[in-house]
Amino acid sequence: MRIRPSAPSLSTVPIILFALVVASGCGGGGESGGGSSSANGGAPTTKMDGGGVDGASANGAPPKLALREVGRFDQPVHVVAVPGTDQMAVVEKGGRVLVVSGMVCSARDKCPSTPVTQGVTVLDIRSSVSGSSEQGLLGFAFHPKWPDDPRIFIDYTDADGATHIEAWSLTSATGTATRERELLRIEQPYENHNGGHVAFGPDGLLYIAMGDGGSAGDPEDRAQSDDERLGKLLRLDIDGGGERGYAIPKGNHAGGAPEIWALGLRNPWRFSFDRTLGDLWIGDVGQDSFEEIDAVTKASLGAAETPNFEWRQREGFGSFDDAGSIGPGTRTPPVLDYPRKDGCSVTGGVVYRGEDIPALDGWYVFADFCASDLRLLRADGVPGSSRTRGELAWKTAKGVEQPASFGETQRGEILLVSLGGGIDQIVSVG
Numbered sequence: 001m002r003i004r005p006s007a008p009s010l011s012t013v014p015i016i017l018f019a020l021v022v023a024s025g026c027g028g029g030g031e032s033g034g035g036s037s038s039a040n041g042g043a044p045t046t047k048m049d050g051g052g053v054d055g056a057s058a059n060g061a062p063p064k065l066a067l068r069e070v071g072r073f074d075q076p077v078h079v080v081a082v083p084g085t086d087q088m089a090v091v092e093k094g095g096r097v098l099v100v101s102g103m104v105c106s107a108r109d110k111c112p113s114t115p116v117t118q119g120v121t122v123l124d125i126r127s128s129v130s131g132s133s134e135q136g137l138l139g140f141a142f143h144p145k146w147p148d149d150p151r152i153f154i155d156y157t158d159a160d161g162a163t164h165i166e167a168w169s170l171t172s173a174t175g176t177a178t179r180e181r182e183l184l185r186i187e188q189p190y191e192n193h194n195g196g197h198v199a200f201g202p203d204g205l206l207y208i209a210m211g212d213g214g215s216a217g218d219p220e221d222r223a224q225s226d227d228e229r230l231g232k233l234l235r236l237d238i239d240g241g242g243e244r245g246y247a248i249p250k251g252n253h254a255g256g257a258p259e260i261w262a263l264g265l266r267n268p269w270r271f272s273f274d275r276t277l278g279d280l281w282i283g284d285v286g287q288d289s290f291e292e293i294d295a296v297t298k299a300s301l302g303a304a305e306t307p308n309f310e311w312r313q314r315e316g317f318g319s320f321d322d323a324g325s326i327g328p329g330t331r332t333p334p335v336l337d338y339p340r341k342d343g344c345s346v347t348g349g350v351v352y353r354g355e356d357i358p359a360l361d362g363w364y365v366f367a368d369f370c371a372s373d374l375r376l377l378r379a380d381g382v383p384g385s386s387r388t389r390g391e392l393a394w395k396t397a398k399g400v401e402q403p404a405s406f407g408e409t410q411r412g413e414i415l416l417v418s419l420g421g422g423i424d425q426i427v428s429v430g
Helices: 015-023
Strands: 065-072 076-081 088-092 096-100 120-124 137-142 151-157 163-169 178-186 198-200 206-210 232-236 260-262 268-273 280-284 290-296 336-339 346-351 363-368 374-378 392-395 403-408 414-418 422-428
Touching (some): 096 137, 198 268, 290 346, 363 403
Antiparallel strands (some): 088 096, 268 280, 280 290, 346 363, 403 414
């Protein structure tokens, strides 16, 4: 694997930066892939406002935002609210989960005086995790009824590079997790494009992001094969029981691997569910020319149709490899793409539904690993549900450092996680 041309060179940065770049899901621009990218194929031009915006206004502009550093840890990849508390679970790429107290701003000017650096280690699987390239402990989720149901769910890669999705038990926020069972083990042909995010949807089902297996251009066309779990969004009913520890939900793809819910993803690097509307948002890392944001309405989560996000035939709205196969399901174009000149590796975000920044309500906040700004897209009604492109508004917030993930506090405030170590809370300006 080679770093994309837009990313920093290994000769000019410490080795740690290489880990940061690959872990955010890149791996295409400098590699030889099957097929070639083209222009947008007639899709509308995305509007970009490079100057930022001054504040909420009649034209629907978002408010000014700033970042407040609230924590600093060892290569954090995600942060998750501990249900029913103000504590946060910090997920480290190397294989630890720490429950942290006092790492949340109670208001714009009421943040920790210094970044929190310590927590209670509730899970430590560093001896089992491979942290090279884009590998590591990549996903963590509490059961929706935690702590009444003490199960937690993790996604990690082992020494052989295989992905494991496992159920563990954590009875309290200061306890030590114990392993219950493995739900899935998925072989990975290459080191990159592991996906790794796990989260529960409004339907109570566990969703699992799987990249296309790596290399460049999906050379084995795995994302379109319904016999492969790679390049998919999987969905499990973990309360359904059975020998496997889960049941297959109604509405999953009929045929092929039964865990598949959606096809045609390259490397879905972070997805989320709008906590008000229930819509699904996905950041899917591009190959050569475009990064993309996908979205699916809550109503579609329970529909019989299988979404197909069209990789590798399509990259964003543009054509990538017309010779690639197209598998089953309903072709589902993105709600937004943006060209590689404006980034190199999209980091999927969350729709803001918090209390502290009313003017930000209904905005999808995301980022790109190779850019220094937060990016915002109006989310209400899911742009793209009518197969039209959404509008991208740029919002610069000083201090963005190789963003790897976004998380939400119990009250819906947004935390931005950097693999460089920092965890920032997004706050309003003025």
